[in-house]
Amino acid sequence: MKISSRVYCFVLILVAILAVSCSTTTGLHRDKQSSFPRGVWHRVEQGQTLWRIAKTYRVTLEEIKDANDIEDVVHVYTGTWVFIPDAQELLYVQGSVSNSPPDLEAVEFAWPVRGDIVRPFGKDQNDFNYGIDVQTEGSINVRAAEKGKVVISGIIRGYGKTIIIEHDNDFISLYSRDLQSFVKEGQSVDKNSVIAKIEMPRNSEKAVVHYELFYKGKPVNPLYYLP
Secondary structure, eight states, X not given: OOXXXXXXHHXXXXXXXHHHHHHHHHHHHXXXXXXXXXXXXXXXXXXXXXXXXXXXXXXXXXXXXXXXTOSOSSOOOTTOEEEEETOOSOOOOXXXXXXXXXXXXXXXXXXXXXXXXXXXXXXXTTEEESEEEEEEESSOEEEOSSSEEEEEEEEETTTEXXXXXXXXXXXXXXXXXXXXXXXXXTOEEOTTOEEEEEOOOTTOSEEEEEEEEEETTEEEOGGGGOO
C-alpha cells in the first residue's frame, strides 16, 4: 500500500515536533535537578541537637534552618531527618554520652533567677510550655544552672534573646525572654556564674525569664532538678 506524499510529510512533521518536545522536556528536567543544592540527609539520633549537628558538618545553624524550613530550632526530636546543605558525606555527630537515666537525688541545678513561677511546665490551654517562666522584680543577675559551655548566645525565633548551655551530664539549659547576655558562644561557665542581666521591659516593674532544661535532647520539668 502506497502512502501519499501529503500523509508522509505530515508524519515527518509530527516526528520532528515530538523529538523537539522530548529534548526540551529532558533539558528542563536536567536544569531543575542541577538547581538543587548538594548535601546529605542526616537522621537526628538521641541527644543530638541542631547546633551540634551544624558544628560537626561545619555549616551554620541558619543554613540548616533555612534548608529544612525549621521554625523551632530548639525542639527537634529523635528520628527527624534534616538536610545538610553542601555536605559531601554523612558524619558522626555525638549525642548522649551515658545510657542510664539521671538520678534525681544526684543531679541538682541552681535557680537561674529567684521569683514567682507565673507559668509552669506542661500544657497550658492550647499551648505547651517546655520550661518554666519566672517573674522577677528589678534588674537582677541571671546565673548558669550548672557548669558547661555556651553553644548559643543570640536571638532565636520564637524565643527572642536566648542563651543555651551544654552541660557535661547530658543536660542542656536554655534561658530567654527579658535578659541581656554577658556570654559568648564557645565560652565555658561555672555553676552560679553570672551569664546575663534582667532587661526590664518598658513601662513595667517586672520581667520574666523563661528557663528550659533538656536531658538527652528531650525537655524535662526543671522543677524536678531544682533545690
